[in-house]
Amino acid sequence: MANTNQYDAGRNIQIDRQHRLSKLQEASQITWVNLSAYSAIMVAELIIGYLAQITVLIADGLNNLTGVCGAAILIIGLKMSKRPPDSNHVMGHWQYENIAALLSATIMFAVSIQIFVDGVFAVQRFLAGHTIRPNDWSLGVSIIAAIIIGILARFNKTKGIQLKNQALTASGQDLKSDAWTSFGTFLSIGGAYLGAQWLDGVATLIVGCLILHSSISIFRTTIMRLSEGFDPKDIQRYSETISAIPGVLGIEGIEPRWLGDQIVMKIGIYLDDDTDLKTAYAIGEKVEHNLMEKYDILDADVMSYPVSQKDNPHSAD
Structure with a gap:
């Protein structure tokens, strides 16, 4: 339950916050x-x-420009997420992570359209008889890019899972896509x-x-989080964990939501009618x-x- 004391459900709030930060x-x-x-x-x-007039290499460079913008935006988002709670953000500023991801996806979308247009023009130039002259430099930079980005992709994904940081895990997936893109660029230049x-x-x-x-893909995930969406399978797992606790006779409802990479939720549980206030609180x-122990959630408000009110449709009013 949310409170301003040093401990919350047996967890030291300050130590937990420092750990997350x-x-x-x-x-x-x-x-x-x-x-x-x-x-x-x-x-x-x-x-x-641009020097060799190789459209696919320019496209890969623009793709990596989205990586530059995305990384810069994510750095800013992570920095703002570390701000302490205030009167306007009582649960903290964790949501800036999702806002940063949304901005990054917007840039990626815009660049993808530009690259697609460039590809159409490149096909038209080929049909008109225009030729390109790839060189060793273009081959070298594309394969080096694929190798470096591939290594970063694996590192980001591994650390994202280790730190339970969705932003890094998603970054690993994006880097993996970029690595394959650079490898495809190498093959096309070689061809x-x-x-x-x-x-x-x-x-x-x-x-x-x-x-x-x-x-x-990033749009879909981020918008779902910003619009209070949540995976029903995860809610079912939470329900099973809660139902296994002695004294809980049923679940009135579970309302989880994302705050950046953190999860907070409101929970309603049914207890025996004779349960005293102290026991209900415990x-x-x-x-x-x-x-908190099983899913590392940030906070939960339990009502x-x-x-006896379980079958009453107005019990939670």
């Missing part, structure tokens, strides 16, 4: 590494791409190097579609404690109702 700090440091790698690769690909000139435009269109797919604390 330390995980955000580590996630922020990893994101700085992502930003540095993306920036170096983007600059190299765009310079070589053009061997004479398959049509690969430049076609590969650019494919890159645009991949980025569009990634942006829509059971409520046990419910919150078990959810108790007499079981």
Whole structure:
């Protein structure tokens, strides 16, 4: 149950907050590494791409530009998420993580459309007889980009799972998509190097579609969180955990929601009609404690109702 005391359901609030903030700090440091790698690769690909007039390499560079923007936005979002609660944000500023992800997805969506348009023009130039001249530099930078981004993808995903940070886990998925995009860029440049000139435009269109797919995926997840959506399977798991606690005779309702990467929820439970206030409070604390221990939720408000009101549709009014 939410309170302003030092302890909440047996958990030291200040220590818990510092623990969560330390995980955000580590996630922020990893994101700085992502930003540095993306920036170096983007600059190299765009310079070589424009000099050699290789549309697919330019497209990959623009794709990595979205990585630069996304990493920068995420760093800002993580920094703002670490702000302490205030009168306007009594549960803290965790939601800035989701806002940062939404802004990043918006940039990815816009860039994917631009890349798709560039791909159409590249196909038109091929049909008009225009040829490109790939060089060793273009081949080298594309395969190096694929290797570096692939390593970062695995690292981000591993640390995201370890830190239970959805932003890093999602970043790992995005990096994995970018690694495959860079590898596809390498193959298309190699094909053009061997004479398959049509690969430049076609590969650019494919890159645009991949980025569009990634942006829509991030949009879907982030909007669901910002609009109070939640996976029914997770709610069922919470219900099973609560139902197993002695004294709980039923569940009136579970209303979980996301605050950034943190979960808070309101819970209604049914207790025996003769349960005294002290016992009801202890059971409520046990419910919150078990959810904190098993699912690492941030907070839960538990309300108790007499079981005799279980079939009364107005019992929670």
